[in-house]
Amino acid sequence: MRSNSAAASTAPDESIGGEGESRLPHSFPPSLVLGWLIALAAVLALSGSSEERQLSVYSRAANYSVAVVERNRVDYTGLLELLEPLGTVSAKASGDHWTFHYNDLEADFVAGRMRARVGGGDLNLPADFLLENSRGLVPLAGLSTLLPRILGGSITLNLSGRRLFVGEVAIHFTASVEKTVPPKLVMNFTSPVNPMIATEPGRLQMVFTHDPVVAPGSQTLTFDSKSIPSATFEESNGIAQLLVATVVPALASFSNDGRTITITPAAAPPMPNPPAQPPAQPPVPAARPAPAPPVVAPTEAGVPGGQHIFAVIDPAHGGDESGAVLTDQLQEKDVTLAFARRLRQVFTTHGLSAWLVRDGDLTLSLDQRAAMTNASGAAIYIVLHATSEGKGVRLYTALLPSGGENQGWFLDWETAQSSFEELSQMAAASVAGELANQQVLVHTLIAPLRPLNNVVTAALAIEVGPNNEDVSQLSSPEYQQGLAEAVASGVADLREKLEAQRK
Secondary structure (H helix, E strand, C coil): CCCCCCCCCCCCCCECCCCCCCCCCCCCCCCCCCCHHHHHHHHHHHCCCCCCCEEEEECCCCEEEEECEEECCEEEEEHHHHHHHHCCEEEEEECCEEEEEECCEEEEEECCCCEEEECCEEEECCCCCEEECCEEEEEHHHHHHHHHHHHCCCEEEECCCCEEEECCCCECEEEEEECCCCCEEEEEECCCCCCEEEEECCEEEEEECCCCECCCCCCEEECCCCCCCEEEEEEECCEEEEEEECCCCEEEEEEHHHCEEEEEECCCCCCCCCCCCCCCCCCCCCCCCCCCCCCCCHHHHCCCCCCCCCEEEEECCECCECCCEEECCEEHHHHHHHHHHHHHHHHHHCCCCEEECCCCCCCCCHHHHHHHHHHHCCCEEEEEEECCCCCCEEEEEECCCCCCCCECCECCHHHHHHHHHHHHHHHHHHHHHHHHHCCCCEEEEEECCECHHHCCCEEEEEEECCCCCCHHHHHCHHHHHHHHHHHHHHHHCCHHHHHHCCC
């Protein structure tokens, strides 16, 4: 992707590939976190669906969740499960008595009673202590008085949102709109955050499942901006989310090692140049080309004929379009080609055939890349980018604009990906899991990227950044090999589903 001088705002190219296309800044998202499906599950939890009820606990030692059960219209949680990640715990039931040990502290509870003895002193609970199959259940509302006695320090309990903060662990943030062109919402957090991000018409949603983010005083923030008028902070069932109202589709970009999130309106898709016309005739705007129909032979699109292709790998940029200048000696187009060749080799070792859109320094348009992919009949399309900004790997799937209707075999060019969105997001989540297993910082996002939205198969964009401060790592064979192994393994895990889409 092309480098940008705004260091605090890093976002993906709005258009991937061709020369002369309009671009957005680079992206260093913290995203999701695991993609749209996980974000949707979080939304269902926030809306009071049948999702499992939970209490989220944030501490210096660990961030985790424990189950919440309802008894006699009172919320309860297991005390042993609640404190087990924080210290050495044990419990023993004897008749109606339940004796609990946390480190050197002893607490004694009696089933059906509200009074307990903790550390040699009495304490009243807001509801009866319950003993179920030797499991001690304490009322959620009593944690604000019970836990300080056990832990010996302060805690903060958000009972309505079911979020528990042990010690001073809360992450605070500020938010303001900078009146640039276009305007951008800049949020600065006191610690790195890693929300799952999803966009839909009218808003951008950030879901914090593991970060102890708290509201900046007011639940609703208003901004002097027509494009980004407001943001709302909500908490429910152990999850926090920030809903940013937007007039147009927006993208989230990250910087400062995940401490800064910048929201900017997504650039409109670039319009093609009008075709040349004789001087005597007025110019006529060119229409988007229709996707290559199935009858087009692969050889006509530049794809080897008579060959079963599982994956199409597209090294972004090339030829006159160099992409980002990563260092004085390193251009993005060279990194993506080297990585693409390595990825092709690793796919082969997994028994998966792969073909490169370009295997040399060629200039290709976005429409050419999409048409070649569609003609190949491949099970998955992977476009590769590289960046010197931020750390780790960013995975993108398409955010589709509203488009025209499909008519039989003739698909609307801008929304051709619509039937493959779910499978693309599954592929992104699978690859993200493999990268995380290799200790690579990875984030997943959906964004209005081309040519992903023109591709009629599972489609994924991978933007590779260094996993440390050394940009030269991008050209390291060892680093590229590790990433390639993770990507190939993640895709191979979905081989059956990817193959099934083509039948």
